[in-house]
Amino acid sequence: MAYSPRFAQNILTAAQRLHDNRTVAESSGDGASRYTSDLLRRYQNTAIKDVIRDLYTQYHDKVDQVIPEMVSESGNIALVSGLGTLQDGTWIVLEAAKSDYSLYYTKIDRNPMKIKTARDPMLTPTALHPVFYQIGLTIQVLPTTVTGPCHTWALMVPPDTLLDATGEVALAAVWDSEIVKRMVDYGIQDAKTSIAV
DSSP states (O other), rough: OOOOOOHHHHHHHHHHTTTTTOSSSGGGGGGTTTOOHHHHHHHHHHHHHHHHHHHHHGGGGHHHOGEEEEEEEEOOBBBTTEEEEOOTTTTEEEEETTSSSSSEEEEEEOOOOHHHTTTTTTTTOSSSSSSEEEEETEEEEEEEEEEOOOEEEEEEEOOOOOOOOOSSOOOOGGGGGHHHHHHHHHHHHHHHHHHHO
């Protein structure tokens, strides 16, 4: 059982920068190592998600151009009273539209309750100018009379990589140095915390 090549290389690179004697990324290399394979795997999975989050925060509307591998279009999402269930792994819906793309919905990031209760004087959703917001894995389209199905374009969160994973690191290889840097930062922070306790 082994990690994918890039995932394993990131573990070995981070271990080396943490002054760990690891030569094998998997648990068989845990013997003389300060950081276990499982801990380094968790560091890497956390680092991948943190990089995605920070890139979204930094590039917001252009995140699909920065990390296109993390953006996905949904299939048909049925709307019932304006509510639809998003696919697992959806983190942030970037855009939404009627499934035939004849009508795009405007994303709202502020005051959804004021808009939902028609108390926002700046924005009143109509059938020709619907809006949407997201709560967890649910999309709400207003007005609720808008019927589906709809499609979304969303930033996805990768599942954690486990031992014997068939997939590769979710982000493109260009982000590996940032992932490793964060893994090292997590390791240093853990070491400081354990010394302080």
